[in-house]
Amino acid sequence: MATEITRLHHVGHVVRDLPAALDLYRRLGFVTPAPSYPAMPPREGGEPEPFGAANTHADFPGDFLELATVVTAGGRVPSDARLVPLQAPPDVLPTLVERIDTTRANLAECLERFEGLHILMFSSSDVDATATRLTAAGVGHGGVNTVRRPTGGEVETVRYLEIDGARPGLAAEGRIGVVADLDPRIQATRAAGHPNGxxxxxxxxxxxxxxxxxxxxxxxxxxxxxxxxxxxxxxxxxxxxxxxxxxxxxxxxxxxxxxxxxxxxxxxxxxxxxxxxxxxxxxxxxxxxxxxxxxxxxxxxxxxxxxxxxxxxxxx
Missing domain, CATH: 3.10.180.10 (2,3-Dihydroxybiphenyl 1,2-Dioxygenase, domain 1)
Incomplete structure (x- = not known):
C-alpha cells in the first residue's frame, strides 16, 4: 500500500527527574546536548523563568530519541540547561503559550500513568497529504501546525500534526503524531558520533x-x-x-x-x-x-x- 509515511521520526521518553535521566543516557553512550527550557518572565519586567515542557535529543542522521520532562515549580533543572525565551509577535504569542501549556498538560497526564515512553512520531514526505488521508479515514487530529526555530545560524521549519484520542493531541498510549521529514542538511549538523555507536x-x-x-x-x-x-x-x-x-x-x-x-x-x-x-x-x-x-x-x-x-x- 502506497503511503506518504516514511519512517520513525522520533520517540519521546518522558521522565520526572531530567538531570538523573541525562546522566543515565550519557552512561548509555548517547550524546545528549544541554536541554532546552522554554522561558517567560512571570511578570512584566521580570527575568525569564522556565515553564511548560523541556527536552533534549540523541540525534541520528534520519531520526532521534527525545528525552523530555514537565517543568514543575521547585523541580530540578540541569546545571547546563538552556533557557529559550519565547519570542513571537504579540498576536501570535498567546497561541504559542497555549500550545506549550497543552503539551505540558498532556505529558503531565502521561506521567501520572507511569514514567516512560509516551511519544511516538512518524515521518511524512507530505504532512498535508497525511492530514487529508487521516481525515478521510475518520482519524481525529489537530491539523498541521508550523513552528520555526533558529538552529545553527538558520531557521528550521517544523510541520507536524497530533492525533486525537482520549483528549486532543493525546491517544490512549501517549502523544502520537506525524512530522514532516527532517531536513537532512540541518539534521547532519546535529547527528553526533555516539560513544555507543x-x-x-x-x-x-x-x-x-x-x-x-x-x-x-x-x-x-x-x-x-x-x-x-x-x-x-x-x-x-x-x-x-x-x-x-x-x-x-x-x-x-x-x-x-x-x-x-x-x-x-x-x-x-x-x-x-x-x-x-x-x-x-x-x-x-x-x-x-x-x-x-x-x-x-x-x-x-x-x-x-x-x-x-x-x-x-x-x-x-
Missing part, C-alpha cells in the same frame, strides 16, 4: 491487552496507511528502515524477557541500531548498566533501570 532509531514496541490487539492494529493501519505482517503473536508495521511492533501483553515476555508494563496500552521499548553491538554491550557493562539479552540476539536495558522504558540495541 548508535546510528538510528529502528523499532518501537506498543503493548496492548490481548483483547485489544486487533483494535490497535486497525487504528495504526489508519494512521500509517500500511498493513502489518504477523510475527508470532505480534503485528509488525514495516517502515523505511524501521518497524512499529504491536505485541499483546501475553507475548511481551517472549519479546523482552522479564519486562512488564504498568498500564495498557503502553509504549514499552525503543530500539537503536549500533555500528558494533558487542562494543555497545561492553560499554554498558563497563558503565555498570544492567543488560538483558533477547531471543532475537539484541541486548536491552530493562525498564526498571531506565526510567520506565526498555532501551534496546541492535547490530546495524
Amino acid at each position: 548508535a546510528v538510528g532509531l529502528v523499532d518501537a514496541v506498543l503493548c496492548t491487552a490481548d483483547a485489544d490487539l486487533d483494535a490497535a492494529r486497525a487504528r495504526y493501519e489508519r494512521y500509517l496507511g500500511r498493513t502489518p505482517r504477523a510475527h508470532g503473536p505480534a503485528r509488525v508495521f514495516d517502515l523505511d528502515g524501521a518497524t512499529l511492533t504491536l505485541v499483546p501483553a501475553s507475548g511481551l515476555a517472549a519479546l523482552l524477557p522479564g519486562e512488564q508494563t504498568p498500564a495498557l496500552p503502553a509504549l514499552v521499548s525503543c530500539t537503536v541500531a549500533v555500528h558494533d553491538l558487542a562494543a555497545a554491550e561492553n560499554l554498558l557493562r563497563n558503565n555498570e548498566i544492567p543488560v538483558v539479552r533477547a531471543s532475537s540476539g539484541e541486548v536491552f536495558v530493562p525498564a526498571t533501570a531506565a526510567f520506565g522504558t526498555a532501551i534496546a540495541f541492535r547490530q546495524a
